[in-house]
Amino acid sequence: DAKTTQPNSMESNEEEPVHLPCNHSTISGTDYIHWYRQLPSQGPEYVIHGLTSNVNNRMASLAIAEDRKSSTLILHRATLRDAAVYYCILGGSGGSNYKLTFGKGTLLTVNP
């Protein structure tokens, strides 16, 4: 499985933007970039995913480097509810080929 590298932890202030980086230098041409987050004692929550182009949804934006070897999850205005472990995962698309291998993720702390 292609691996990702994320900082162990990051800190942000409430209402400020947060940029969570992820390196995936061994990404293959068919790998999607997925982001999930997990609050304590809960199952992971889908955030966003993309293949080549930048993506936006109501939760966040995903900026993908042109060579696809890195990406950045952008939370436009952090709230206290955004404090979680954020996982950047490479995976396939659809059905049983779609396996997610979770790394250690980035623990995001949001200060009031």
Added chain:
Amino acid sequence: GAVVSQHPSWVICKSGTSVKIECRSLDFQATTMFWYRQFPKQSLMLMATSNEGSKATYEQGVEKDKFLINHASLTLSTLTVTSAHPEDSSFYICSATRRLAGGRGTDTQYFGPGTRLTVL
């Protein structure tokens, strides 16, 4: 949205007993369901991949006779921990990919809230 539920949310059992955990997709049909477990302060580890009507595919190191998976329908998968021991105490989480027309799954996995298993 796509909602996945798990039951029970927590369970305490005696060593040697079996425990069944249910995973349901409430508002969609699931092409594939996955079972993970997570030990304290660690990341999720995939245990097995389950497709409706077929045998589950287990990850290396996961005992298929100990962790029985039944995927009876497109909305229900169960994980039975047989002869549970204290080292099986963990947070068990399921996920599902939504089935689209033509049988293909979506690109998104939807996760359940997890089941906390404590074996005494």
